[in-house]
Amino acid sequence: MGCSLGKAGYHPDRLVYKRASLSHRCPAMPPETASVAPQAERPAPSLRELFVGFLSVAVVAFGGVLPIARRAVVERYKWVDSDEFTELVGLAQFLPGPNIVNLSIVIGSRFRGVPGAIAAFCGLTLAPAVFVILAGTLFARYSDVPAVADLIAGLAAGAAGMVIAMAGRMGEMLWRRPSVQGLGIAAAAFVGIAVLGLPLLWVMLGLAPVSIALAWWAIR
Structure with missing residues (x-):
């Protein structure tokens, strides 16, 4: 069961009337057939959002940070899209230093300049610095325990799997547009x-x- 759209004409009064009657007669028009207004761009993240965003990445990223960072930056916060993330990772890999640290600095400076880079960097490194100090102290004391060695081996296997999964997601652009x-x-x-x-x-x-x-x- 369809609806007649009719011709709007060029008279201003008719045009308003036709548009109003169209919305009245066709309330159930599927969204894919209606014209969709362009969505407003998402505002740039604030310094607090950059800090908290990368802090949340650092807190949950056990064994591999880049896969978690991609999920947060691309899918959760939508600061950049998938292709932009791949390009930024390529830039971060080319620069000296840890890839994820370079990535956080690039993203922070892109939106908020030097203060944004500092906020993203601090959010990414604050929690891991505390965890590494505590873990290093515990590992130096209990490294001879077999259960601890098995735990480390399991974490290494999980980290390898996460890196492989992220490589597959980043390679999506190659097979989508070969x-x-x-x-x-x-x-x-x-x-x-x-x-x-x-x-x-x-x-x-x-x-x-x-x-x-x-x-x-x-x-x-």
């Missing part, structure tokens, strides 16, 4: 690091200009 250049760069990086055992820095320095040149050539 390209010979992207697949070739990913395969070359895997062979260089996992098969040949080359240092990550040299692989990045070698592949980064090639990847940039291929991307520039593709959008010409």
Whole structure:
């Protein structure tokens, strides 16, 4: 059972009347067939939101921070989308230092400048610093206990699984929009690091200009 939309015409009074009658006659129009107004962009997170957001990542990220950070930044808070997160992780990997720390600084400075970078960095590192001091003290005292060694092995296996899962999510862009250049760069990086055992820095320095040149050539 459909509804007649009719012609709105060009007279201002008729146009208002037709639009009003349209909403009256077709209240159950499916949202996918109606025109959807563009949503307003989400406002930039405040300093407090950056601090609390990365603090929540650090508190629950046992064994691997990047997968939890992706879920928080992309899915929960929606500060960036999936493609932007992948690009920021690539930048963080290229810079010296821990990837997740670089990522927090980049995201914080992107929204709130230097204060945002400091807030995100402190939120990410405050809780782990306390936990590491306590855990290091306990581990130095009970490291010979077999149960503690089994616990550490289990945490390592869980962390490896989380990293593999995150790699699959980040690789979504490759299989969703496959390209010979992207697949070739990913395969070359895997062979260089996992098969040949080359240092990550040299692989990045070698592949980064090639990847940039291929991307520039593709959008010409």
